[in-house]
Amino acid sequence: MPIPTRRSRTARRGPAFRLREIAFGLGLVVIVVCGVGLTFKAALGEGDNLPAAVLATVALGVVAAAVVRGGRRRRRGPGPAAVAGVDAVEAARGRAEVQYAEVQYTEAQPVETEPAEPAPAEAASVDYAxxxxxxxxxxxxxxxxxxxxxxxxxxxxxxxxxxxxxxxxxxxxxxxxxxxxxxxxxxxxxxxxxxxxxxxxxxxxxxxxxxxxxxxxxxxxxxxxxxxxxxxxxxxxxxxxxxxxxxxxxxxxxxx
Missing domain, CATH: 3.40.1350.10 (Trna Endonuclease; Chain: A, domain 1)
Structure with missing residues (x-):
């Protein structure tokens, strides 16, 4: 069974998939902007809160990068291992079909029986003379x-x-x-x-x-x-x- 390529799968998804990608991108922008804003606010306020703001910004960046990477992986489609698994399943199915056909052919063949032994010849007539x-x-x-x-x-x-x-x-x-x-x-x-x-x-x-x-x-x-x-x-x-x-x-x- 052929594995669909990235282009063919994307083409089949249509406009709904593009709207989800735009919404996903806007969500990332909002997260980054919020993080930067919180960082500057902490810097202008109390200096003791600066390391915490920096750590929060870095954490948001890491989360955003992970989300982007996950989205890319989902869009890439199945990897080589998945393709190999599909091929193995198809090969097993083909072997099973061949074995079933052989069994059906064997059952359809006439069963050979051993030829019956010839009946013994009749005893010779008694020699009364x-x-x-x-x-x-x-x-x-x-x-x-x-x-x-x-x-x-x-x-x-x-x-x-x-x-x-x-x-x-x-x-x-x-x-x-x-x-x-x-x-x-x-x-x-x-x-x-x-x-x-x-x-x-x-x-x-x-x-x-x-x-x-x-x-x-x-x-x-x-x-x-x-x-x-x-x-x-x-x-x-x-x-x-x-x-x-x-x-x-x-x-x-x-x-x-």
Whole structure:
């Protein structure tokens, strides 16, 4: 902020300031004249009062000089220290404005967040073909329990009469499953399906009958199963059932 000069400040004060200066000067003249008069009066009167009159005159002169000097100082305007103080205030104000602008800019910037960690890949499908026959039967029973079946039993073994897993579906039907853990080179033939078809309904009272294998079915086996109402679940259908991407065997047969 620019500091006004003496000339510009005086010009702004106008006639009122000049009248105050004239009155101030007349007051000084009156003080000096009074002092001189008192001095001569004391000199013409008693000589003992002369030193006192001289001292009074000198004191009046000192007072007048001090008043004149003070008036001059007031008219000179602010000194270098005042100007330096104003400059310091302006500089501090400028720094504060810059800091405020930086803070506003920082707050306006989008906050960077750490990228989310990628979701772990889904677990690989269970390799049912690598299981032994007993483990495979228990795994099929666990799938039945997972999908809401109750009273799940693993009955495979000697004298099982073709049934390996028996359970009750969520809607109350009896499901009978025969498990065939075969390798890629082996297929479930029609004789396997026929033996199962002769006992699943008559002996076990199946309302849903299914043959589940880790391999595939021959064409005659699939035709016989279709005629008897037996579901053929090959390795692809088993994988879909286990992964949850395909239906459970009993979902293929509508409830009566």
């Amino acid at each position: 690598a299981m032994d026959p007993d483990t495979f039967e228990r795994s099929i029973a666990e799938l039945c329990e997972r999908d809401g079946c109750v009273e799940v039993q693993v009955v495979g073994g000697a004298g099982d009469l073709g049934a390996d897993v028996i359970a009750t579906t969520p809607d109350g039907r009896c499901v009978v499953i025969q498990c065939k853990r075969y390798g890629p080179a082996n297929k479930v033939g029609s004789q396997d399906v026929q033996r199962f078809g002769g006992t699943c309904y008559a002996v076990h009272g199946a309302q849903v009958a299914a043959v589940v294998t880790t391999g595939e079915f021959t064409e005659p086996a699939a035709e016989y199963a279709d005629q008897c109402g037996i579901l053929c679940v090959d390795h692809q259908a088993l994988t879909a059932w286990a992964d949850g991407t395909g239906p459970a065997p009993w979902d293929h047969v509508p409830a009566v």
